[in-house]
Amino acid sequence: MFTGIVEExxxxxxxxGGELVVECxxxxxxxxxxxxxxxxxxxxxxxxxxxxxxxxxxMPETFRRSNLGSVQAxxxxxxxxxxxxxxxxxxxxxxxxxxxTCTLDSLTPEGDAxxxxxxxxxxxxxxxxxxxxxxxxxxxxxxxxxxxxxxxVSLVQYTQEHTNIMRRKPGDQINLETDIFARYVEQLLExxxxxx
Numbered sequence: 654m655f656t657g658i659v660e661e662x663x664x665x666x667x668x669x670g671g672e673l674v675v676e677c678x679x680x681x682x683x684x685x686x687x688x689x690x691x692x693x694x695x696x697x698x699x700x701x702x703x704x705x706x707x708x709x710x711x712m713p714e715t716f717r718r719s720n721l722g723s724v725q726a727x728x729x730x731x732x733x734x735x736x737x738x739x740x741x742x743x744x745x746x747x748x749x750x751x752x753x754t755c756t757l758d759s760l761t762p763e764g765d766a767x768x769x770x771x772x773x774x775x776x777x778x779x780x781x782x783x784x785x786x787x788x789x790x791x792x793x794x795x796x797x798x799x800x801x802x803x804x805x806v807s808l809v810q811y812t813q814e815h816t817n818i819m820r821r822k823p824g825d826q827i828n829l830e831t832d833i834f835a836r837y838v839e840q841l842l843e844x845x846x847x848x849x
Contacts, residue, residue, distance in 0.1 A: 654735060654746065654747070654748060655694075655735055655744075655747040655748070656736060656741075656744035656745070656746075657745060657747040657792055660679055660680055661677055661678070663677040663692075663707075664727065664728070664730075665728045666706055668721065668726065671713070672711065673697070673724070675692065675707055675709070677705070677732055678705065680707070681705075686699055686700070689734075690732060690733070691732065691733040691747070692730050692732060692791070693720060693721060693730045693791050693817075694749065694791030694830055695749060695828060697709035697711065718753060719751045719828050720826045723826065729820055730790075731817050732791075735749075745786035745832075747791070751828040752830055753774075753776075754827060755771040755773035755777070755827050755829040756771065756772045756773070756824060756825070757770075757821050757825045758770040758771060760823070765809075765810050766808060767807070767808045768805055768806070768807055768808075769789075769806050769807075769808055769818060770803050770804070771789065771803060771804055771806075771829070772802055773804070773829060778802070781796055781804045781831055781835075782832060783796055783797075783798075783799055784796060786832050787806065787829070787832065788828075788829070788830040789806070790816070790827050790828050791828065792818060794806040794808075
């Protein structure tokens, strides 16, 4: 489990053949083999590590559902270690289970903030609730607008400076994890309707 509060932006050294190697420093501290690390919001297991990088195995299903399948050497990825009993829950409950990718539509300045707009399909948009949480590329954000095709979030200066979102361009594929609680409510209501 994660919070969606990015601890470090790492740089991809290599991503091929089911293996992803990421240059990093901050998340090395206190981490060990077998630990879970969110890489652009995808929960991956540390297979190897050295003084300046971590190596992860990536399953074909993960490549299909996330943007990790197209990541190139030199690209930047958001990194977060999994929560512990002492972790502050500053973001929201993030599982590290990326459901799909969405498309970055625009980045629009608004004062010191930047409004990021993303497009996704109705299948996933129905789980995105106004003023509710959403996780894009592993970043916990609050939905500020939503229509039939897209949703928007506001990026404060800290998020602009400490995540990879501002390095993205319109048209880029961004990992999306919707609110798990919305999914639970839907499943409970469907089960209730089936029994009445």
